[in-house]
Amino acid sequence: MRIKQISVSGLFGIFNHVIPLNMSDRITIIHAPNGFGKTIILKMINGFFNSKHSIFWTIPFNNFRVDFNDDSSLEIEKKSENSNGVKKKDKITFTFQQSQSKPMRFTPIKVKDNIRPDLDFPMSMLDNIIPGLDRVAPQRWLYTPTDEILSLEEVIERFEDVLPSKFRLLRHEPDWLTEVRNSIHIRLIESQRLFNTSSQRHPRYFESSPPMSATVSEYSSEIAGIIKAKLTEYGTTSQSLDRTFPARLVEQKTAPNLVDEQLRLQLDELEKKRSRLIEVGLLDEDKSSDFQIQPQTIDESTKNILSVYIEDVKKKLSVFDEIASKIDLLREIINKKFEYSYKEINFSKEKGFIFTTKHDKKILSPTDLSSGEQHELVLLYELLFKVEPNSLVLIDEPEISLHLGWQVQFLKDLQEITKLANIDILMTTHSPDIIQDRWDLTVELKGVSS
Structure with missing residues (x-):
């Protein structure tokens, strides 16, 4: 499932926007003067699909709608009910509509009502837990990396993954809502992206705080780990193929119908691929020299061996594709x-x-x-x-x-x-x-x- 259109009405009590996504080119660019809600719309999309509902309580709007390419839609409606001239609390309703099906509705509660009832701690401790967070009022914090003023509910919702487990929100949502969220993966890349708060939790939240680290350093370590994991997978695949090579060679009764030039061409392609993997840092040259085989003459027996060997090397190197x-x-x-x-x-x-x-x-x-x-x-x-x-x-x-x-x-x-x-x-x-x-x-x- 893919999103084909985003629309919002009554944004800030003023704007009505409709944003059709370019389904074929797969890139859509929003432009407008400052204050028209470009960034807010991205945060609203991210807010629904990644369960960060505080955006819908804090931002004035009437209706937010996501249309999918299977003709289903998700609508978020916000109403302020009044009684005898007195404004009541806002009410938000999620409605999911599939073609020819009865609409499914859910009314979420505010983040503060999802906070665990046993949560009892000095407010000042949040400053120690989350780097870049400075308390500026009894229940207001300035998050310096983005210059945002956050409420207690917004702090807990945004940094729930780096806070101790007792800070986790109590979520009660229907299965259909979870399925809608899981149907599309949304990732928000914000304008502030050079620093990250470490996601490592500490056993006792008041003993130390996670560091605010350079994102580029974290990603450097991460890609090293990804490369190591692929090398481990490559080693496991190689051992398995090498162990069964003799048996598979015996099982192959006849050599494939390939001329000498085709076999040499395949060997050349494998060598080029090996060299490319060395160049990008995925293979060490000294551990890959066994791929370099260029027989001068290819009889039927050699052809049989080479055909099995070539298929094995293809499988080994495909790990890195x-x-x-x-x-x-x-x-x-x-x-x-x-x-x-x-x-x-x-x-x-x-x-x-x-x-x-x-x-x-x-x-x-x-x-x-x-x-x-x-x-x-x-x-x-x-x-x-x-x-x-x-x-x-x-x-x-x-x-x-x-x-x-x-x-x-x-x-x-x-x-x-x-x-x-x-x-x-x-x-x-x-x-x-x-x-x-x-x-x-x-x-x-x-x-x-x-």
């Missing part, structure tokens, strides 16, 4: 962009990202990169490695910290990524340089007609 394609594209895009500053990126299972200067081959830490370079690397890495296939990715203002040349190239890079990663993109921007000549991909949010 997906990650190699992603690393290759990331490496190509980053090296093209970093060329102006005479830097280049490579990868290893020990360090993850390896940055070197071109003139003297000096090794740089990921945090030595400029903020613009870190923004670009983090964004591209998230799109390639942090998003599941068929997800809708929400990107807020990708032009932040990107100089003009990178903005001009951004959409072309994004198109390559969407093809490889099989994802949809909905992004906001103020930059015509990002849009270039692709105004057909844009949706303009308009003000109130006079």
Whole structure:
């Protein structure tokens, strides 16, 4: 299932917006003046699909609707009931409608009503648990990385995954709502993306606080772990194939109907693939020399052995197919962009990202990169490695910290990524340089007609 249209009415009590998504090109760009609700719309989409409901209680709106490509729809309605001139509490209703089926409805309660009744702690402790959070009022905090003022409910909802278990919200939702949420994966990439709060929980929340770490360093460690995992899988696959090689060779009664040149061509292709994997840091050259076999003469017996061998090597190297394609594209895009500053990126299972200067081959830490370079690397890495296939990715203002040349190239890079990663993109921007000549991909949010 995919989202084909987003609409909202009464946003801030003023705006009515309809955003059809480009289903074929898979990239939709929202543009509008400041204050029209571009970022809020992304947060509302993320709020529903990732169970962060506080956005719907805090933002004024009447109706928010998501239409899917199977003709079903999800509608969120907000009403303020009045009695004898006195305004009552807001009421929010989720309604899911499938074709020819009875609508299914659910009324959520506010986050504060979902907080565990046994939660009893000094409010000041939240400052110690969450880096970047400063208390500015009895139940208000400033989150400095984004300059947002958050209520207690918003703090607990947003940082629930890094807080001790006793802070977890009590959720009571129908099964159909869970199924709707799980039908589409949504990932929001916000404009502030250079720092992350560690997700490691501490046994006693008052003893220490998780660090606010550089995202680029975390992702460097993460890609190293991904490479190591693939090498382990490669080793397991190799051992299994090597162990059964003699038996499979005996079982193969006749050699395949291949001429010598075809076998040599397949061996050449395997060697090229092996070299590519070495180049992107997925294989060590000294551990891969056994792939280099170039027989001078190929009789029927040799042909039989080579055919089994070639199929085995294909299976061994296929372990790396997906990650190699992603690393290759990331490496190509980053090296093209970093060329102006005479830097280049490579990868290893020990360090993850390896940055070197071109003139003297000096090794740089990921945090030595400029903020613009870190923004670009983090964004591209998230799109390639942090998003599941068929997800809708929400990107807020990708032009932040990107100089003009990178903005001009951004959409072309994004198109390559969407093809490889099989994802949809909905992004906001103020930059015509990002849009270039692709105004057909844009949706303009308009003000109130006079």
